[in-house]
Amino acid sequence: MRVLSERDFPYSSVKMLASARSAGSEVTFEGETYVVEELTEDSFDGEDIALFSAGGSISKKYGPIAVERGCFVVDNSSAFRMTEGVPLVIPEVNPEAMAHMKVGGKAGIIANPNCSTIIALMAVTPIHRAVGVERMVVSTYQAASGAGALAMKELEQQTREVVNDGECKTMEIFKWQYAFNLFSHNAPMMENGYNEEEMKMVKETRKIWNFNDVNITATCIRVPVMRAHAESINLTLKNPLDEVKAKELLSKAEGVSIIDDRANNRFPTPLDATDNDDVYVGRIRQDISQPGNKGLDLFVCGDQIKKGAALNAVQCAELLLK
Amino acid sequence: MRVLSERDFPYSSVKMLASARSAGSEVTFEGETYVVEELTEDSFDGEDIALFSAGGSISKKYGPIAVERGCFVVDNSSAFRMTEGVPLVIPEVNPEAMAHMKVGGKAGIIANPNCSTIIALMAVTPIHRAVGVERMVVSTYQAASGAGALAMKELEQQTREVVNDGECKTMEIFKWQYAFNLFSHNAPMMENGYNEEEMKMVKETRKIWNFNDVNITATCIRVPVMRAHAESINLTLKNPLDEVKAKELLSKAEGVSIIDDRANNRFPTPLDATDNDDVYVGRIRQDISQPGNKGLDLFVCGDQIKKGAALNAVQCAELLLK
Secondary structure, three states: OHHHHHOOOOOOOOOOEEOOOOOOOEEEEOOEEEEOEEOOHHHHOOOOEEEEOOOHHHHHHHHHHHHHOOOEEEEOOOOOOOOOOOOEOOOOOOHHHHOOOOEOEOOOEEEOOOHHHHHHHHHHHHHHHHHOEEEEEEEEEEOHHHHOHHHHHHHHHHHHHHHHHOOOOOOOOOOOOOOOOOEEOOOOEOOOOOEHHHHHHHHHHHHHHOOOOOEEEEEOEEOOOOOEEEEEEEEEEOOOOOHHHHHHHHHOOOOEEEOOEOOOOEOOOHHHHOOOOOEEEEEEEEOOOOOOOOEEEEEEEEEOOHHHHHHHHHHHHHHHHO | OHHHHHOOOOOOOOOOEEOOOOOOOEEEEOOEEEEOEEOOHHHHOOOOEEEEOOOHHHHHHHHHHHHHOOOEEEEOOOOOOOOOOOOEOOOOOOHHHHOOOOEOEOOOEEEOOOHHHHHHHHHHHHHHHHHOEEEEEEEEEEOHHHHOHHHHHHHHHHHHHHHHHOOOOOOOOOOOOOOOOOEEOOOOEOOOOOEHHHHHHHHHHHHHHOOOOOEEEEEOEEOOOOOEEEEEEEEEEOOOOOHHHHHHHHHOOOOEEEOOEOOOOEOOOHHHHOOOOOEEEEEEEEOOOOOOOOEEEEEEEEEOOHHHHHHHHHHHHHHHHO
């Protein structure tokens, strides 16, 4: 709702939908008070666009129903991301994937990519378009917010316990201490030893770029930071690119800001990105381990809640109006 | 001193040396009280081994003096690491580099590698010895302890301010907020856009392995963790190695413990390594971005103060007695 407001999203009417449990509560949006309604099959009649953010099972059930009733769905869950025919869209990266969709036309679902994928591709796509990316090695530094509001609260609570009482007592969301610690991402582990978060980066990148030949490996780690993700990204390039040109490309990229001040050792941090729209890029440098200017290193930070989720979804909805 | 005690290091006498400022203070070691003496050129007369940990400039000045007086130096600074003729030693990795050195023989300097290098190579060397490592891409998650005791205190103080008062006020060691944040390592930046910490990993690995053909790129990041470093490591192998064999190799490696429980999503964390001797390895998996079993991913944690510094130095001193 804050992003809709900030971007002055046009609307004639708004509905707030939730489960029966939350129905009846009140929500204020742009000076008006709305009573939250229970989500039913009829909720979408006469609506143009629905922004879904209630988890995969709700999306799976109600997404197709909304479309049947003529309502576009921008879905923030992973339910339809890899479904054929469902565009997976970062508006700055692949708006063409939803060029055939427009409010007034035949409704459909648009999937919002995973936060880590969005944040990485905002920085890497301009380079890919220019010289081709053959391989990516990504290590993430992911914030608590990706695990939900309760995880953020638990991190704060644990931290308070450690600094005030010298001992971490509250361990409800995670089975181990998060305060002053870090751990492999809590997404379910897959057969190949990658977790789902890591495999999302691999599969979603290929779909978004419409390019199956990119090889990706990722190691996703949760760090005791509140709401912006960081990523250390190493690229193997098809054609040479020097760091000066890489910086130039990134400086022209929409939605990307550069913080890359070597003299003052000042590069992006999660706090720079917190509550901001742009993805911040720094440590842009020639990878000395790959000769002939065929490698680049980057360090990227982006707000997980904004560009990693809500902002990207609202931008997709904006594309439906264009 | 704690490590010397824990390992029951043999000695007939001990001297505590420091600057004039600290001279006169008292230190307790194994039940005895020692008065700290001022470091002078004569301090080393009649001593067998000196453990140096007072920064590069003190090492540069007094290291050669100690050797001249017949005293071996195990130096924890970076002063002599890349000096030709000075062995750079991780006892589990390259003890042969100091095979010619023995208390009673001609004195010399032994350099203790950088903490991030030690922790990475404890895990990677068994793999390198078996199949050859051609390239390493490392992203670090480094603890406050690497920046010294005052940095640890500042992280704690800042964190207390944020959770109790909602605002970070103390910024003395670093120019930015460290609590609930992370940032590119504070080591001086070099011409090529890498910082010194990153270049240490590149150069020291080549020297320790006595193998200049390994290509390394590193991105070093400080995270709000107290005293154990973590590292995400991606390897390109000369000959194929599958993850089962990699795990087997690591399970036999001295000083390495494996935490790699995919079913329970349980892998090494900095708190596992804190105050422990071993380097912990997990997320051992075939890198899907490099076909033919020519790639591996690892996640490694090690105590920066122990194996990353004091323990390794004491182990080097032990080798001088063997």
